Amino acid sequence: MGHQKIKDFENEIYSLIDEFQSTASQYDEVSITTETSLFNIANVLAEMKVALGNDGEKKFKATKKETAKKLGSSRVRNFNKAFKVAISERIKDNQHRLPQRFSVVYPLTSVSDEIFASLLEDKTLTPNTTRDELAKKIKDLKKGSQSTSKKSNSIKVPDGYLMIKSEVGFNVGDESLMSELKNKLHELGWSICESPVTLDSSKKDENAHDDANSEDLSQSDVG
Numbered sequence: 289m290g291h292q293k294i295k296d297f298e299n300e301i302y303s304l305i306d307e308f309q310s311t312a313s314q315y316d317e318v319s320i321t322t323e324t325s326l327f328n329i330a331n332v333l334a335e336m337k338v339a340l341g342n343d344g345e346k347k348f349k350a351t352k353k354e355t356a357k358k359l360g361s362s363r364v365r366n367f368n369k370a371f372k373v374a375i376s377e378r379i380k381d382n383q384h385r386l387p388q389r390f391s392v393v394y395p396l397t398s399v400s401d402e403i404f405a406s407l408l409e410d411k412t413l414t415p416n417t418t419r420d421e422l423a424k425k426i427k428d429l430k431k432g433s434q435s436t437s438k439k440s441n442s443i444k445v446p447d448g449y450l451m452i453k454s455e456v457g458f459n460v461g462d463e464s465l466m467s468e469l470k471n472k473l474h475e476l477g478w479s480i481c482e483s484p485v486t487l488d489s490s491k492k493d494e495n496a497h498d499d500a501n502s503e504d505l506s507q508s509d510v511g
Contacts, residue, residue: 294344297336298351304329305358323370323389326363329355330370330390337375372397378404385413392419395426403429449481 308325333352340348352371356364373379373390376397385408386393396404403426407413412425470480 293339294336294347297332297339301329301332301336301351301355302358304332305355308359320389322366323391326359326367326370327374327390329359330367330374333371334374366391369394382408382413385415387415387417392417392422395422399426450478 304325308329333348333355336351337348356367359367370390373394373396378401379386379393379396386396396407399407406429407422407425413422473479
């Protein structure tokens with residue numbers, strides 16, 4: 289990028305900062321005016337980052353550091369939040385559905401793509417969504433996601449089935465060993481099925497081969 293273009297970005301950013309600072313006494317930490325002003329600065333800086341690309345990363349960082357310095361330590365935390373929102377593509381793509389205040393949508397910069405998609409699907413996010421409402425919904429979705437993950441990692445063994453765990457090295461590919469195990473279990477009235485989750489198909493196969501024994505097997509398979 290040309291030197292003049294970089295200067296144009298810097299001039300615009302610093303002009304916005306000067307405007308912000310000139311009326312700083314009118315601003316407080318929670319005002320919409322403060323947020324709008326900081327977000328305008330963050331947006332221009334985000335545009336500069338994209339325009340400079342990887343080759344201009346050093347110059348961008350220097351400008352961002354100078355911006356934070358000019359804003360003052362009391363504004364840096366909020367400015368960094370505004371910048372993260374400004375560079376978020378998914379927030380930008382859905383900004384028409386989101387609250388305008390970056391302090392409200394900031395949590396969306398760190399949620400997973402799955403949770404973000406869920407928020408959009410159930411229409412939780414609207415321009416009128418409050419910070420507390422969004423925080424609660426994100427919390428609920430995270431709990432639901434963790435619960436689903438735990439369920440997917442667990443195996444439910446149906447009634448009439450057992451799951452056997454070997455305490456020693458055991459190779460299911462050893463035909464001789466498997467044959468011996470099957471025979472031992474058969475003597476006890478049990479048989480081996482592929483998996484409890486294939487219970488229905490196992491029953492159908494058993495019925496097709498031996499209707500007389502299928503009922504007994506359904507109560508004595510080993511999973």
